[in-house]
Each structure stands twice: as structure tokens, then as C-alpha cells.
């Protein structure tokens with residue numbers, strides 16, 4: 113069943129977010145413009161109403177998706193190395209913390225949207241594998257008279273090593289997924305892992321499918337955040353959990369000054385030197401400044417229908433993990 117989508121758009125002015133007239137409702141007004149049969153005046157209105165941002169640049173909503181696509185197509189091959197260099201490896205700690213918060217249990221069906229090169233998916237698989245391993249060891253130790261064949265069989269069953277858990281990585285960008293698939297082979301991940309090309313705003317899945325939905329450093333890039341949140345809600349099972357790791361608002365003025373300096377003076381230079389791409393890394397830091405604060409984003413998650421919405425700021429608010437439940 114297709115999701116019922118709200119036409120609400122969010123526009124951002126500095127850090128303030130407000131709802132604006134939805135462009136999709138405008139065609140209905142066409143008949144109320146006598147003397148403008150071609151709807152020229154209205155078309156220009158429509159264009160205005162569907163204006164959004166790409167970093168600090170104003171672009172039409174139609175343009176934004178393509179521009180974001182180009183950014184990740186361009187950085188895909190250097191994406192992982194850039195993250196390690198830019199964050200001095202700290203992004204790995206943030207991603208580990210997302211998994212500690214998730215605490216998946218055997219049998220968990222995870223959807224990782226904007227999953228890119230698979231960092232969250234691989235952590236999930238390692239987590240459930242380690243958990244199953246411990247469980248298996250405990251069981252085997254408790255059973256005294258097992259033959260070596262029985263013990264070997266237990267260890268060889270790859271599917272069983274995940275306890276029925278599964279992760280679906282969904283991303284709009286072919287190049288990011290290509291890098292992710294190569295990484296999966298290199299890291300020995302095969303079972304319990306699937307890759308699908310898809311848009312966070314229109315997920316190619318049925319309703320009530322997944323136990324957990326994650327999106328890490330992805331939602332900042334989608335054109336209609338509210339639509340992506342509604343889709344997250346739609347595909348989760350009742351009782352399912354939404355978890356989002358994203359850049360947020362730094363709450364310490366001293367750190368904030370240093371952070372600005374580092375973001376605007378260092379990150380694009382690193383982007384140019386390592387990935388040969390200044391512009392994509394300028395977009396990264398600008399898009400971070402455009403993203404709503406912890407509290408504003410919490411409200412948006414609630415507006416999409418999630419309950420018990422909470423967040424935790426990490427590293428002085430450089431990033432935050434938001435959590436919510438479909439009840």
C-alpha cells in the first residue's frame with residue numbers, strides 16, 4: 113500500500129524551520145486565475161513554492177536530488193578514507209554508539225536507509241554474530257555429550273550464525289552501493305545482507321516490514337525530510353524503532369567557534385587534496401549548518417507519528433542520535 117503522504121514542506125531560515133505552502137496543492141488553484149489561461153503566473157508561483165536549498169545555495173526541489181546524487185557519485189570511491197581523515201576516526205565511535213543504542217536481538221530485521229558503503233550494516237552483522245557466537249558457546253558448554261560432528265555443524269551453519277537477523281541496505285546512489293558491496297566481500301559479509309537501490313522518500317518496501325530503521329548521515333541530504341520520516345514510519349512494524357545518527361547543533365560556544373573554523377577552513381581543503389573535490393565537501397559543511405537542531409528534529413519525528421522520541425547529543429552536539437517508536 114502506498115504511504116499517505118503529507119504535502120507539508122519545511123523551509124529553513126538560518127536555524128529556524130517553518131512550514132510553507134506546499135507546491136503540490138498549487139495546481140488545484142489554476143481555475144481561480146482568470147485571464148491567465150496558460151497558468152504562467154501560477155507556474156512562477158509553483159517554482160517559488162518548491163524552492164529548497166542545497167547547502168547555502170537556493171535550488172528548485174527538482175534540481176536538489178540530482179545535485180546530491182552528483183556529490184555522492186563523485187566522492188564514493190574516497191568516501192571511507194575521507195571520513196577517517198576528516199573525523200580522525202571519530203565517526204567510527206559514533207556509529208558504534210548507534211549500535212550500542214540499538215542493541216539488536218536475534219531475528220532483528222533492519223532497514224538501513226542511505227546506507228551508502230555499508231558501515232551501519234556491517235556493524236549490525238558483527239554485533240548479532242558476536243551475540244550468537246556467545247549464545248552458541250554457552251549452549252555447547254552446557255551440553256556434555258556432543259559428538260565433534262554436532263559441534264562442527266553448529267559452527268558451520270552461516271545463517272544460524274546470525275540467529276535469523278537480516279539487514280537491507282537501501283541507498284539512492286549506485287556508486288555508493290558498488291563500493292559497499294566490494295567492502296562486504298572484503299570483510300567476509302554475505303549472509304543476512306541485501307542491497308537495494310531506492311529513495312528514502314519513496315521506499316520500495318511494503319508496510320510494517322522492519323523491526324528497526326536506521327539512517328546515518330543520510331537524512332540531511334533528502335529533499336523532503338518529512339516524507340522520508342513518514343516512509344520510515346510506514347515500513348516499520350508496530351513496535352518498531354527509528355534511529356537516526358546525524359550532525360546536529362553544537363551547544364558549547366567555545367567548541368562551536370573551533371568547529372566552524374575546522375569545518376569551513378579545513379574540511380573543503382581536505383576534500384580537494386584527498387578526493388579532488390572541494391565543492392562536495394563545502395556542500396557537506398553547509399548542509400550540516402542547514403539541518404534542524406536536536407529539538408526541532410525531535411518535533412519533526414513526532415509529527416511523522418513516532419512516539420517516545422528522545423535524542424542524545426554526542427561530542428558536544430556535533431552529532432546526535434534520535435530515537436522513536438512506531439506504537
Ligand SMILES: COc1cc(O)cc(C/C=C(\C)CC/C=C(\C)CC/C=C(\C)CC/C=C(\C)CC/C=C(\C)CC/C=C(\C)CC/C=C(\C)CC/C=C(\C)CC/C=C(\C)CCC=C(C)C)c1O
Nearest residue numbers: 191194195198199200203329370371373374375392396427
Ligand atoms: C559529501 O558529503 C559527505 C561526505 C563524507 O565523506 C561524509 C559525509 C557524512 C559524514 C560522516 C559519515 C561522518 C564523518 C565525517 C566527519 C566528522 C567530517 C565532518 C567534520 C566536521 C563537520 C568538523 C568536526 C570534526 C570532528 C568532530 C572531527 C575531529 C576533528 C578534530 C579533532 C580537529 C582536528 C584538527 C586539525 C586537523 C587542526 C586544524 C584545525 C583548525 C585550523 C581549526 C581548529 C579546530 C580545532 C582545534 C578542532 C575542532 C574540534 C572540535 C570542533 C571538537 C572535536 C571534539 C570531539 C569530537 C570530542 C558526507 O555527508
Ligand SMILES: C[S@@+](CC[C@H](N)C(=O)[O-])C[C@H]1O[C@@H](n2cnc3c(N)ncnc32)[C@H](O)[C@@H]1O
Nearest residue numbers: 184226227228284285288311312328329330333
Ligand atoms: C553521508 S552518506 C552516509 C552513508 C552511511 N550511512 C554512513 O553512515 O557512512 C549519505 C548517503 O545518503 C544517500 N542518499 C542521499 N539522498 C538519498 C535519498 N533520497 N534516498 C536514499 N539515499 C539517499 C547518499 O547516496 C549517500 O550514500
